Amino acid sequence: MQTSDLRIALFSGNYNYVRDGANQALNRLVGYLLGQGASVRVYSPTVAKPAFVATGDVVNVPSFAIPFRPEYRLPLSLSAKVKRDLEAFAPNVVHISSPDRVARQAVKWAQQRNLPVLSSVHTRFETYFRYYNMSFAEPLVEAWLRRLYRQCDALVAPSESFAQVLREQRMNYDIDIWSRGVDRDIFNSGRRDLAWRRAQGVTDEPVVIGFLGRLVMEKGLDVFSDAIDQLRRRNVPHQVMVIGEGPARGWFESRLPHARFVGFQGGQDLGRAVACMDLLFNPSVTETFGNVTLEAMACGLPVVAAKATGSESLVQDNVTGRLITPGAIQKFTDSLQVYCTDADLRARHGAAGEQRSLDFSWDAINQTVADTYIRLIRQRAARAASAR
Template sequence: MHTSDLRIALFSGNYNYVRDGANQALNRLVGYLLSQGASVRIYSPTVENPAFEATGDLVSVPSMAIPFRPEYRIPLSLSRSVRRDLEAFNPNIVHIASPDRVSRKAVKWAKKQNLPVLCSVHTRFETYFRYYNMSFIEPVVEAWIRRLYRKCDALVAPSESFAQVLRQQRMNYDIDIWSRGVDRGIFNPGRRDMEWRRGLGMSDDIPVIGFLGRLVMEKGLDVFSDTIDQLKRRNVPHQVLVIGDGPARAWFESRIPDAKFAGFQVGADLGRAVASMDVFFNPSVTEAFGNVTLESMACGLPVVAAKATGSQSLVEDKVSGRLITPGAINQYADALQAYCVNADLRAEHGSAGERRSHDYSWDAINQTVADTYLRLIRQHAARAIAAR
């Protein structure tokens, strides 16, 4: 069996209606699989005006807007029409990418059809509640997710550090790595544009600390702003550039009023914005990989990040950046201060990160997922023969 023989039914809670690192990775995967001759059918909530055009054939599943976060939608059911479409497509493997109700129904359907199931894990969903004063729910959510993941034949995680967390949580014992790639045509040091930076009112000779990501509290906006406050108290020369948008933008703007907010950027404009920073600061602990961290490294920036899943697999402490205990404001400030006052250190660690980014090729990375599909199909067939 070859990649071209694959027929994959992919279930995603958000395939293209809001842009994020997870669904961009899924779209890249589908594009690669289609280029190799595989057949893919995607089942996901849809909206009238999605953030970007979907790669592949997308089937809409019934959904509703999430209360208080209406930009996101909850998949509700594997409706009769969706089931008919799924049966007509006749997949030989099912891939789920979010632990929602429809994914659970898809797993149940796959088991009845005697099909293997792969689950790709993109974020630490259970940690989100920490940012909304509901951390007491985390053990319940973890157990709820475990019940689903243990029904899957295997998981793929974007980093070894995250895979280890999943093993410790007893989510599954067959876990492969589906890393992430970086488009070096977009993200590279040559994209640096001081004229663009000056257009935002930023000085050439004062270091720029950058933030890149969706502006939601679970990205560590509170830690970021508290750390910037600490730098101000220390009289450390710095400027702040924020790339991205989201429901917490007004709150973030009020907390760091001197920062420049460049809004949502994409493609070459995004590469230019990242390369025009001097240091990248990522205090989030929710990412399973950290696409933004890799993109910043590819642009030659030193990275100050939380010592958490994702960043630990990318950043080498005191070589390409600093890994800091999550929430340790003074330690974050110490690390950023060192980069702000020492241009040679910035250049040395930025160059090390840029060299490291060359290891991440999208085609090779996506082929590992195709290889995992093929392995699971072979194993499933072998078990069926043994059972007979």
């Protein structure tokens, strides 16, 4: 069997209506598969004005806006219309990418037709509750996720560190790595543009500490703010630049009144903005890979990150940046202070990170998913033949 023989039904809770790292990876995967001659049909909620143009054919799944986070939609059901479309498409493998109700119904639909199911795991959903004073729910959510993932033939995770977490949580025992790549045409140290930086109100000196990502509390905005407060109390010269938008922007601006918020940046503009930082501070523990970390490394920046899934597989401590115990404000501040005051160390660790980023090629990475589809189809066929 070849990649061109694949017919993939891909289920996503957010394929393109809000931009994030997970759906950027899914769209790149679909583009690669289509380029290899495979057939792909995407099933996802849609909106009138999505964040970006979807790659491939998208079938709308009934959904409703999530209370308190209306920019996101919750898939409702695998409707009769969607089921008819699925039957007509006749996939030979099903891929789910979010643990919602429609994904669970899609798994059941596939099982009834003896089709293999792959689940890609993009986010540590169970950790989100820590940021909303609901840590008590974490074990319940973990059990809820386990019931779904154990029904899948295999999982793919974006990093080995996260795959190990999934094994320890007994989510599944067939877990491949679907890493992430970086577009070197967009993200590289040559994109640095001090004139653009000055136009944003950011001076050439002192050092610029950057935040990159969607502005939501689960990205560690509180930890970022607390560490910057400590740095100011120590009278360490620095500037802060924030790239991104989100519902917590007002809160973040009130906590960082001296920071420059440059808003959402995309494509070449994003590469330029990242390269105009001097280091990235990424305190999030919810990432399963850390696209923003890789993008910063590709731009030649050292990274101070939480020692958590994702970052652990990218940042080499004391070589390309620092890995700090999650929530350890003093240690985060210590690391930031060292980078702010030691230009040689910044340059050395930044160069090492840029070299490390060269290992991440999108085509090779996406082929591993295609190979996993093929393996699961063959295994399912072999079991069926054995049963006969």
